[in-house]
Amino acid sequence: MPTKNEILAVRALRNRKTRLEERKFAVEGVKGVEEALSSGWTVHGLYATADSNAPEDWPAERVSSKDMSRMSTLKAPPGVMAVMGMPDLESEIASSPPAFSLALDGLSDPGNLGTIIRTADWFGVEGIWVSQDTVDPFNPKVVQATMGAIFRMPVWTVDLPKVLGDLASNGAVVQGLDLEGDALWSLKNDQDGAPRVAVVGSESHGISEDVRAVCSEFIHIPGGGQSESLNASMAAGIVMAAWHGAGLKNG
Template sequence: MISKNEIKRIRGLHQKKGRSASQQYIIEGEKSVREALEANVVLIGLFTLETAPQDLLQRGALISEKEMKQISALSSISPVLAVVEMSLNRLDFDLISTQKAIALDGIRDPGNLGTIIRTADWFGVKTILLSSDCVDPYNPKTIQATMGSFHHLDVFQGDLKTMIKAVKEKNTDYNVYGALLNGSEASIIKGSNYPGLLIIGSESHGISDTIQDLCTHKLTIAGKGQAESLNASVAAAILLASWFED
């Protein structure tokens, strides 16, 4: 069972304002919910349809398909939806200065962001920094696109320039790689074992001038065809594959 007030409250989490006010967000789909539970997130509520796996049925509140459609933020509902608290992890610039991390500048599409998070998780990235004008990482479509990877790494959003400068202050040899259309051959990043930050900008605007000024290396993925640019998530995957190559 689920009350009308609870439905209204959960629907409020579809919007960034509601998520920010409550410090809670929605996770939909069996895989994503299981990954979150295994990561020991603070569970506020678990709602299931009768078609959900038995263990989740026993743990959650059984609701109707009509009610699930009312609280779901997706066009196709899943038999499992969880409401959880946002992470309280704090930025550790000392730690980031020893890692291979990613920064995203102006990524507005939630699906793109989710795909990049999932790809970063595949390669073992543990920290992603987001500019203030990136899409909210807790957007339900972003969470869905990560397929559970959101809970395997830390994602921080804020003033990107400030965050990058703080990391560089901790490690003056820290490499900052910017993916640009007019940079040098991207092979410089291939197999590097040194810590650094890979910055990916939006497909339409690229990396902002302010952030470009902080880059120690400007990279370009060499193309053979006539396409003007690569999708941000595709560019991230290509560069990460090269960076983490043994």
């Protein structure tokens, strides 16, 4: 059984500052924990209640349902939790731009970010750059929404205008999603294999001026209805699907 201090330490990971200082985060549910255990990332703790559906061969520490509720961020805890170490993703940033990546500027909704990470994993995106004012990729709600994709998809929190400017200088095509841009359906694979970055702005303010300044071009998603806009995760998903369908993923 975990001690009171261990339980408090897990609860403290709800706070972004604590997560960054400790370089740890929590993941809940059999699917997420299964992905975590197979990721090769450091496991700092593995907990399960007696009535959970955790595999019997997992070396999980037994906890009471009451203590699991205290550690969990969910209203109905699934009874399985792992505390994982954050990887040193910055050291994995390639010296040359990824062939196919996303950039997220100022996204605040954890569910949207988690869904984007999961969708990017589906379409084979090679990485996601997020601005420093975007929600923490290791926020519990983000991790939950990724359904394990957080362990496969590199997400780099960076000085976004600087990084995108550097990528553009190295030959990448930085495409900002904007209502005044060219129609997404008109995209063609005519960039001689140049790396591509799609930039999605915040749900309320769009792409910031500093990021707009380093975009190579702008694209928009044509629609025929009356809604003013799409949410960020839906827009990002449509762009990724269009790129994939147009054969742009691999240049």
